[in-house]
Amino acid sequence: MSLDNxxxxxxxxxxxxxxxxxxxxxxxxxxxINLDLCIGCNACxxxxxxxxxxxxxxxxxxxKGQAMHWMRIERxxxxxxxxxxxxxxSFLPMMCQQCGAATCEPVCxxxxxxxxxxxxxxxxxxxxxxxxxxxxxxxxxxxYFNFYSYYESSWPEPMExxxxxxxxxxxxxxxxxxxxxxxxxxxxxxxxxxxxxPVQDGEMVPACAQSCPTSAIxxxxxxxxSSMVSKLWKKHQVERGVYQKTKLAKKDADLRGxxxxxxxxxxxxxxxxxxxxxxx
Amino acid sequence: xxxxxxxxxxxxxxxxxxxxxxxxxAMLLMSSMAMAVKYDVxxxxxxxxxxDVPQPIEFPHDIHVKDNDINCMYCHTYARRxxxxxxxxxxxxxxxxxxxxxxxxxxxxxxxxxxxxxSPPWKKVHDxxxxxxxxxxxxxxxLAFDRDFPVEDVKEICAFCHGDVENMTVANKVKPLNMGFxxxxxxxxxDLGAPGDCWKCHK
Ligand code: SF4
Ligand code: SF4
Numbered sequence: 001m002s003l004d005n006x007x008x009x010x011x012x013x014x015x016x017x018x019x020x021x022x023x024x025x026x027x028x029x030x031x032x033i034n035l036d037l038c039i040g041c042n043a044c045x046x047x048x049x050x051x052x053x054x055x056x057x058x059x060x061x062x063x064k065g066q067a068m069h070w071m072r073i074e075r076x077x078x079x080x081x082x083x084x085x086x087x088x089x090s091f092l093p094m095m096c097q098q099c100g101a102a103t104c105e106p107v108c109x110x111x112x113x114x115x116x117x118x119x120x121x122x123x124x125x126x127x128x129x130x131x132x133x134x135x136x137x138x139x140x141x142x143x144y145f146n147f148y149s150y151y152e153s154s155w156p157e158p159m160e161x162x163x164x165x166x167x168x169x170x171x172x173x174x175x176x177x178x179x180x181x182x183x184x185x186x187x188x189x190x191x192x193x194x195x196x197x198p199v200q201d202g203e204m205v206p207a208c209a210q211s212c213p214t215s216a217i218x219x220x221x222x223x224x225x226s227s228m229v230s231k232l233w234k235k236h237q238v239e240r241g242v243y244q245k246t247k248l249a250k251k252d253a254d255l256r257g258x259x260x261x262x263x264x265x266x267x268x269x270x271x272x273x274x275x276x277x278x279x280x
Numbered sequence: 281x282x283x284x285x286x287x288x289x290x291x292x293x294x295x296x297x298x299x300x301x302x303x304x305x306a307m308l309l310m311s312s313m314a315m316a317v318k319y320d321v322x323x324x325x326x327x328x329x330x331x332d333v334p335q336p337i338e339f340p341h342d343i344h345v346k347d348n349d350i351n352c353m354y355c356h357t358y359a360r361r362x363x364x365x366x367x368x369x370x371x372x373x374x375x376x377x378x379x380x381x382x383x384x385x386x387x388x389x390x391x392x393x394x395x396x397x398x399s400p401p402w403k404k405v406h407d408x409x410x411x412x413x414x415x416x417x418x419x420x421x422x423l424a425f426d427r428d429f430p431v432e433d434v435k436e437i438c439a440f441c442h443g444d445v446e447n448m449t450v451a452n453k454v455k456p457l458n459m460g461f462x463x464x465x466x467x468x469x470x471d472l473g474a475p476g477d478c479w480k481c482h483k
Contacts, residue, residue, distance in 0.1 A: 116478075118479075122479045124479070125411065126411055127478070127482075166413070166483060168483055182479060183483055186413065190415060190417075194417055194421060
């Protein structure tokens with residue numbers, strides 16, 4: 001979608017998913033994260049740093065709230081009744097949910113964040129003026145701001161050699177967040193284009209899913225009915241554009257799927273599968 | 281039509297018309313008609329005066345392309361296979377120049393590099409910023425191979441962005457290659473599938 005298009009079709013552009021969304025989508029990339037498999041090892045987070053040229057801000061800046069980690073592992077101790085509550089820790093990998101009706105998009109004064117025909121919430125670093133409205137409007141708090149220019153401090157020689165050339169190194173004053181590894185999506189799509197075929201399920205694997213030792217993260221295209229992720233979404237009765245689903249069969253142990261903040265009408269693209277607890 | 285032709289043949293600026301103006305204009309008109317049949321692509325517009333980029337050997341593109349009719353993709357062989365067109369390895373040069381024009385000083389210079397097992401430190405002329413994703417292969421597929429465009433004429437497509445390399449010695453940047461240049465061409469060629477999405481190019 002070009003700026004021209006955004007300006008001319010602004011009202012269409014803001015249509016929610018329940019009205020069919022604002023695009024003729026080519027793909028709708030989505031995830032399914034099985035929290036029962038997540039062991040909180042942070043491999044995904046580390047892989048994301050490496051893949052996406054994320055700066056290491058250091059402890060001090062982290063404490064000031066200037067953290068930079070597109071994929072963060074949230075920890076919860078929800079079994080306080082245990083003798084050692086930390087035994088009951090559960091983890092939740094949290095990154096940009098690539099909302100279908102993203103709240104971060106309409107507030108950007110320069111349309112640096114917008115919706116792509118892939119159903120992704122894009123961030124164009126060159127366009128970003130650093131107003132940080134988007135970050136304040138994101139219910140998931142997954143946008144990170146470059147408060148400093150990290151180029152030299154974060155990658156001292158010869159570390160800059162390991163930077164990924166397929167994605168730019170962001171500079172001071174620019175907002176960034178998980179992109180569903182769009183550089184990988186792009187190369188997969190380019191490859192499919194060169195070979196005159198559609199993108200296959202399983203071809204596109206983001207860095208986090210690739211590095212997960214327990215394969216907790218499944219990635220795919222929900223427009224492709226036969227993809228693994230579509231099947232998982234269907235199996236757990238999670239649907240796009242359907243909010244606050246009354247899951248009649250909630251007692252069914254297999255129906256564990258939910259999307260965070262579904263009730264906010266943001267239509268996230270990430271489905272989580274609840275952790276199964278033993279009764280102690 | 282005339283304007284369009286001028287864009288296709290960037291060397292054919294009106295400023296050069298001079299005395300041979302009439303003949304020139306007639307030729308221009310004729311060739312523009314021929315072009316109109318051949319292309320349904322609207323070429324990008326814009327000019328740029330690039331600085332001279334001194335190369336280790338003054339490589340004559342004109343001798344190779346114009347005089348000897350060698351296809352661009354014979355040497356820049358990665359253009360149809362990858363993002364970058366690539367500078368040919370010295371072995372490619374030596375494939376011919378082991379026997380051809382071995383008495384010429386530039387070839388002797390090249391042979392010296394070859395014998396010293398060094399590659400000439402060629403300089404990049406058309407350099408896009410790091411935040412731009414551009415692929416040669418997709419452009420060539422869309423503009424040439426998918427449209428049954430005669431491969432022997434591929435230099436006319438290369439000329440969209442690289443100018444009239446046929447008449448240059450060492451290449452010079454004569455097109456702006458900025459965002460407006462790309463976007464206008466993409467808007468004009470929407471029907472060919474030129475995307476308008478920011479994330480297609482920005483990374
Ligand atoms: S999770 Fe936040 S940053 Fe990502 S699309 Fe939704 S509102 Fe935007
Ligand atoms: S999809 Fe890519 S960018 Fe997003 S959290 Fe995973 S590795 Fe990071």
